Amino acid sequence: MLITTENEIQSLMPTARWNRPQQLFGYLEEEERVALEPLLGATLLQHLLTEYDRLRETYVDITATTVRPTGKAKKDPRLAHADVTERLEQVQAGKYREAYTTAGDEVQDVPKEDMAAIQLIRICQQIEFYRMLSHKAGLLTVSFNEGGGMNVSSGESYDPADEKAKDRVVKDAYMSAGRAVDSLLLFLEADAKGDKLFTLLWEEADAFYLHKDLLFQTARVLNEYLDIRSERMAYVALVRDIRFCQNTYLKPRVGAGLLKAVVDYANLGGAAMISQQTEEGGNGSDDGHDEDTSKARYIEAVSELLSLLRQALAFYVEGRRTNISRMSLTVSTSVRGTGSTIEKDERLARRDSMTDAQQAMAMACDFIEENLDALGAAAVDSPIYKKVKEQEAQEAREKACACAAEARRRRAACEQNSRKLFTAFPHTHRTPELE
Numbered sequence: 001m002l003i004t005t006e007n008e009i010q011s012l013m014p015t016a017r018w019n020r021p022q023q024l025f026g027y028l029e030e031e032e033r034v035a036l037e038p039l040l041g042a043t044l045l046q047h048l049l050t051e052y053d054r055l056r057e058t059y060v061d062i063t064a065t066t067v068r069p070t071g072k073a074k075k076d077p078r079l080a081h082a083d084v085t086e087r088l089e090q091v092q093a094g095k096y097r098e099a100y101t102t103a104g105d106e107v108q109d110v111p112k113e114d115m116a117a118i119q120l121i122r123i124c125q126q127i128e129f130y131r132m133l134s135h136k137a138g139l140l141t142v143s144f145n146e147g148g149g150m151n152v153s154s155g156e157s158y159d160p161a162d163e164k165a166k167d168r169v170v171k172d173a174y175m176s177a178g179r180a181v182d183s184l185l186l187f188l189e190a191d192a193k194g195d196k197l198f199t200l201l202w203e204e205a206d207a208f209y210l211h212k213d214l215l216f217q218t219a220r221v222l223n224e225y226l227d228i229r230s231e232r233m234a235y236v237a238l239v240r241d242i243r244f245c246q247n248t249y250l251k252p253r254v255g256a257g258l259l260k261a262v263v264d265y266a267n268l269g270g271a272a273m274i275s276q277q278t279e280e281g282g283n284g285s286d287d288g289h290d291e292d293t294s295k296a297r298y299i300e301a302v303s304e305l306l307s308l309l310r311q312a313l314a315f316y317v318e319g320r321r322t323n324i325s326r327m328s329l330t331v332s333t334s335v336r337g338t339g340s341t342i343e344k345d346e347r348l349a350r351r352d353s354m355t356d357a358q359q360a361m362a363m364a365c366d367f368i369e370e371n372l373d374a375l376g377a378a379a380v381d382s383p384i385y386k387k388v389k390e391q392e393a394q395e396a397r398e399k400a401c402a403c404a405a406e407a408r409r410r411r412a413a414c415e416q417n418s419r420k421l422f423t424a425f426p427h428t429h430r431t432p433e434l435e
Contacts, residue, residue: 002036002052003028003125011063012129027132027139035131035177036124039184041205044198048124051117059110062118067110116197123187126180134173137166178233185209185232189218207236212267214242215250215310221266225314238317245316249357250309253365255382258375262309265302294376301374308364315357319350 003009006021037045055062110118133140189209192199202208209218209232216222219235222242228234251259368375368384379385 001025001028002032002048002121002128004056005061007061007063008125009129012126013133024132027136028128031128031132031135035127035181039127039181039205039207040124041202041208043204044201047198047201048117048121052121055114055118055121058114059118062121067115067118112195113197116191116195120184120187120198123180123184127177127184130173130177130180134170134177137170137173181233182231185219185236206239207232211239211243213263214239215246215263215266215306215313216242217266221310222314225310226318238321241317241320242313245313245320249316249361250313253361253383254309254368255379255384257381258305258368258379259309261375261378262302262306265299266306297374298376298378301371302378305364305367305371305375308360308367312357312360312364315353315360319353319357 003012003024004021009021009024032045040048052062059067061067185207188198188202191197192202192209211217216225216235219228219230219232222228222235222238223230226238228238246259254262365384368379368382369388372379372385372388
């Protein structure tokens with residue numbers, strides 16, 4: 001469990017009065033399994049559970065009342081109230097200090113690795129607690145008594161909350177949990193680009209931010225082509241659709257080798273990809289100038305193809321989702337406001353998205369066909385390359401047949417002219433038998 005003390009509950013909800021937090025363990029354990037494990041993965045979650053026990057033994061309590069900002073953060077309010085990503089960067093740069101009070105009232109700095117684990121656990125506690133509150137608010141306000149009776153429970157010195165206040169609490173808890181999820185993913189992304197304290201443990205999770213086998217590796221890249229409101233959980237929910245559309249619609253048309261080359265370019269960039277190809281014995285010529293020119297043309301062609309394929313993939317993904325169109329049709333459907341209208345608009349949006357996807361895919365295929373020389377060996381196994389080569393072979397065969405036919409026609413004409421000439425002047429023709 002990542003929440004075991006009353007102080008931790010009150011740090012998340014100051015008005016809470018739970019002197020027996022073990023009463024909530026069943027609900028909290030459910031949220032750990034349902035919400036946290038898909039985000040963190042089983043390995044990282046188990047690591048944090050182990051770290052939680054160790055950190056509580058070391059610092060007694062990991063809330064802000066015990067492990068609190070000091071030093072530069074205490075003097076600079078901007079550092080004390082920075083968001084998760086900025087704070088991690090400040091910790092890594094040594095600009096943000098956290099301290100804890102020992103049993104002898106001495107203030108000591110917390111090691112950077114411990115502070116990163118504490119920050120991550122605090123965010124996980126927010127997700128766990130606020131999701132539990134938003135899902136179980138009804139159960140927490142009803143008392144189930146012996147014999148099956150149900151009563152509304154309330155504090156002895158507090159007035160019961162009305163329905164409006166309860167709905168507001170549920171809504172606020174749900175929004176807080178959503179913000180905490182995004183903060184968690186931001187924190188882990190920043191760590192993956194920095195010290196990599198949790199990256200190897202996080203890689204197996206469904207919510208891992210970097211998918212190197214996809215054209216849309218991160219939420220930020222996808223948001224450039226498909227409006228997901230910059231929400232990382234929306235990207236996580238779309239990963240399976242992205243992979244399906246990429247393998248079903250793009251790979252058969254483009255070819256596995258060319259698609260892999262484009263994905264490598266998206267992950268590594270031009271220079272790194274060329275370097276990798278060189279190490280693997282990739283394309284290039286013996287002449288230095290020609291080789292540089294060929295590489296420049298290749299990088300330019302792959303870069304343009306990446307943009308075209310991403311555009312097509314975004315439309316294919318949009319066509320598979322029913323709630324994407326709902327975001328763009330919010331105004332019109334709220335005015336007309338019938339369920340059948342929403343379903344009709346969604347069907348039209350899906351149809352239009354698939355039409356746009358097919359058009360974008362056709363543009364990408366035309367581009368490949370026009371730039372086969374620039375794409376080089378990467379396009380050899382592409383169906384488009386094979387189609388072009390078959391067309392060229394067919395044209396060559398037709399040209400050869402036409403040349404052969406023309407040669408036969410000329411030979412026949414010559415023979416006919418010779419017979420005419422022999423008939424007109426027989427004495428000029430001598431055969432070997434007469435000689």
